[in-house]
Amino acid sequence: MKNKPYHHGELRKVLIETGLEFIHQYGEEKLSLRQIAEKCGVSNAAPYAHFKDKDDFINAVQQYMMDSFMDSLVTCTNECRNHSEILSELGVCYVMFFYRNPLYFDFLFSRKNIQIRLSSDNHNNPPFELFRKTAEQILGERGMSEKNIRHKTIAMWSLVHGLSAISAMPGIDVDWESEVRDIINSIDFSEPV
Amino acid sequence: MKNKPYHHGELRKVLIETGLEFIHQYGEEKLSLRQIAEKCGVSNAAPYAHFKDKDDFINAVQQYMMDSFMDSLVTCTNECRNHSEILSELGVCYVMFFYRNPLYFDFLFSRKNIQIRLSSDNHNNPPFELFRKTAEQILGERGMSEKNIRHKTIAMWSLVHGLSAISAMPGIDVDWESEVRDIINSIDFSEPV
DNA sequence: CTATCATCTTGACACTGATAAGATGAAGTA
DNA sequence: TACTTCATCTTATCAGTGTCAAGATGATAG
Secondary structure, eight states: OOOOSSOOOHHHHHOOOOOOOHHHHHHHGGOHHHHHHHTTTTTTTGGGGGGGHHHHOOOOHHHHHHHHHHHHHHHHHHEEEEEEEEHHHHHHHHHHHHHHOHHHHHHHHHHHHHHTTTTSSSSSHHHHHHHHHHHHHHHHHTOOOHHHHHHHHHHHHHHHHHHHHHTTTSSOOHHHHHHHHHHTTOOOOOOOO | OEEEEEEEEOHHHHHHHOOOHHHHHHHGGGHHHHHHHTTTTTTTTTTGGGSHHHHHHHHHHHHHHHHHHHHHHHHHHHHHHHHHHHHHHHHHHHHHHHHHHHHHHHHHHHHHHTTOOOTSSSOOOOHHHHHHHHHHHHTTTTTHHHHHHHHHHHOOOHHHHHHHHTSSSSSOOHHHHHHHHHHHTSSSSSSSS
């Protein structure tokens, strides 16, 4: 039980977690590095020992959040027993994550943040990569052409991503999860046109 | 040719247009009201005669941008000659708007901005409303059930909205428009499952 | 010609991100 | 033990921001 030791010990980690909690409640645009530092009981300049600037800090928080998002997606695919439903289950998991954490959506996918994470061929987007791999496997087993697989994959991810955007908007309080499942299942992705 | 008259004349309009141009180039998060005022040749407090605060200004710019976005969508539906293709053409128009103006996407649809525009039943979203009306008309003509229409409509809008999110990401330089058309057409929205 | 009042300027305030200079103390070295 | 080193943290300071109060301007109406 330390009583304010001069060296915090795990300040970097605590700063990130405090920032994450703050964004969960108030959103990125309200975040001030000085306030986060104060909440952690350190001076305003302390964070600069661990982060180059505010963008660097925001980036670290985003990395942290992206990891937790990816964890829930991977867990979902591992737990899914019915192989044929894995794509739609992955989609529901994706959407519900942002239904539960609406303020995360803008933060994770805003152009300002994502341009750090996307390479020039836009294939360095972790959730999209997971989708792509899963979809290619499922659809490939059914003998779909490569071009068709690509289109279906992008379509499936776009649908899910767009549903997430809706889920992150204010004022949705119906039984959204079951409707999301119905919507995703209402589109047949498995057959070529 | 006025030489700096004390009263600008149409400052409000010029501020909005300057803000729009700035966001087009640099994005919302870089925007400073003082800089916009300086670009317009007025003092830092001048905007406060026309806007309550920065949020109010941002909101006005967003309204302006939303109107121009809606204009291009409505024009698209009016110009579409082939009735059966109207939905997919509307989708392509939607997506390509953000392909041409990537920084507009976050600005128009970020939770921070959109919560001003969405009522509690989330049916006050102009582009979604246009989609809904169009889809209900097209799909209704084919005798689809009401529930199915709702699901297909949300699915179609989600797909298009998600594709827009991709289009607004950096590093997409292939022949995106034709691929977007293929992707949208690869999904059959007209038949119930 | 005068009064009104929206519009604009000046000057100030608190807050922010950022940096420099110095204080602290943990960990290694003699 | 005593000394050195160096990442970590504090204090002080800077420029830039949103915002407001007080006052200057001048278009417009009476």
